[in-house]
Amino acid sequence: MGNYFSIIIGLIYLIGVFIIPKWRKKKINQNWKFFELLWFSLCFIIYVIFLEIQLHTYYFLIPSSFLLFFLFCYFKEKRRLINGLFFNLFLVVGMTYLGVLLVRTMNPLLIILAGITGVVLLLLLLIGLYALLAFLYWNAIVVMRKEGHSLANLLTLLLAIGLTVFLIFNYYSARILPQWASLLFGILPFIMFYFSIVFYNFLTISIIYQFNQPKYEQDFIIVLGSGLIDGKTVPPLLGKRIEKAIQFYQAQSNATLNPPKILMSGGKGDDEHIAESIAMKQYAIEKGIPEEAILVETNSKNTLENMRFSKEIMEQDFGGTGFQAIFTTNNFHLFRAGLFAKMANLKADGIGARTAFYFLPNAFLREFIAIVMMHKRRHIIVCGLIALMMILFALAEFFLVTHR
Incomplete structure (x- = not known):
């Protein structure tokens, strides 16, 4: 029965893939790619739920509850940064759930998806940071050629230089500095990690917010x-x-x-x-x-x-x-x-x-900095707590070493 259901879901999905563009062509606001994404998500969710029902378990309710919570918060008030965090929590829980389901079912479709995800994650782990640096330097050159050398157009270049200096310093400091000093300088990477999470949440909700579909009833x-x-x-x-x-x-x-x-x-x-x-x-x-x-x-x-x-x-x-x-x-x-x-x-x-795509990295960095400044007190407190924690660790390590 499982094979038959997979075939049926596959056929329904393919029918939708062909029908949606034709249906949207009749609409003033076509935006058929958005509806294709929704259609794929719906078919995949139905397929996953069916897989688990065959096992007589209902763990799918866990990621579903995270998704429903995000949707409730988003449609209640779309203009909230924390909605990006809620969506990313759903993604983490959802990916964990799919991993567990893969182990339990060894479903071919889930194996393929896991393989693709694994390759992407491996590439990100091996060359992700270096690819990011190369992209930032390339983008900086393009922006300066087309838009000029103002500070607002140099953000990707400044970020690339900062990351390069950090990587070089981090490489040598771990070999030269004592452990307690390394812990002290560890304040910077922890703060960078914190702002990376904040930026990722900001970027997530910024992308989701692009999919607004206002009704044709505006004044x-x-x-x-x-x-x-x-x-x-x-x-x-x-x-x-x-x-x-x-x-x-x-x-x-x-x-x-x-x-x-x-x-x-x-x-x-x-x-x-x-x-x-x-x-x-x-x-x-x-x-x-x-x-x-x-x-x-x-x-x-x-x-x-x-x-x-x-x-x-x-x-x-x-x-x-x-x-x-x-x-x-x-x-x-x-x-x-x-x-x-x-x-x-x-x-x-x-x-x-x-x-234009080349303009977006600088523009999003500028928007992110502006939003961070809108909530600077919160970020100063978090950075202060990170610094305090690392200073305490460094002091503890220093006294342990000196009293051995």
Whole structure:
């Protein structure tokens, strides 16, 4: 019966693989890859549950409870960093569960998946750090050639240099320094490990947040501003944000005949001739959006003010607080913008415009640093505890050595 069920699940999955792209082509927002991923996940979960039911056990309820807990927390409030931790806990528990199930069933599909996972993990263990360093140096060269040598564009280079220095120092310090001094200098790798986990959780929830599927029932689309070229021209990154809003505007117009208003949000910087929102409005008009469908917010200086001042304008235009709104920005900025919307008590999720791949590593590092600074007190406390623990270990080792 197990073989028959495997064949049936396989056939159902293949049918879905062919049907989903055709089904999504009829939709305004196609996004068929997202639904393919959901379909694969659903079929795999059903298959795994069937395998265990054959064994008359129900351990699948353990990872399922972690998944349900994550989904509950995520859909209750998507704009929370801790959701990344909850999802990664589900992944750890889920992988552990699949490993146990593999040992108990020796299922061919699980063996193949375990083999692929094992090869990937082995490669990461052997060359992962060196591959990361090579990628960071390559990316730094590409970014500097295309974007210039500003500090914001040097983050991958600085990270690569820092990791290189750390590896060299760590290699020689273990051979030269006494044990107690090595423990003292162990503060740095432990702090690096802590921030690696924080970054991984941030990256996880940032990626998950990209899959927002807002309904075509919005009253407003906020477009977050950024700097202008020569103080008056919309740059490509900002243009992508506006075009993403226009795409949703047109999609909702076609789907419901009830288009939202586009709210351009951005004030005038010290080096700009006009407010960002004015330049953004002109850009949208040139793309075919009627002027009466565009609102402007001209006073904000940062993303938090974007959200606060836009909220005031929407409440005034709508005549209350019962409106539906989303915001558009570049995909790397999406989650942090959502945090600012939450801080402004604005119930709005975002949709992200695509960004060139070479630009993403620097951009995500910049976003991560900004988010760390938003919670700097928490991170200072954790780093302080790590340092205190390692200092105590080093002192204990020092006194043990001197009193032998």
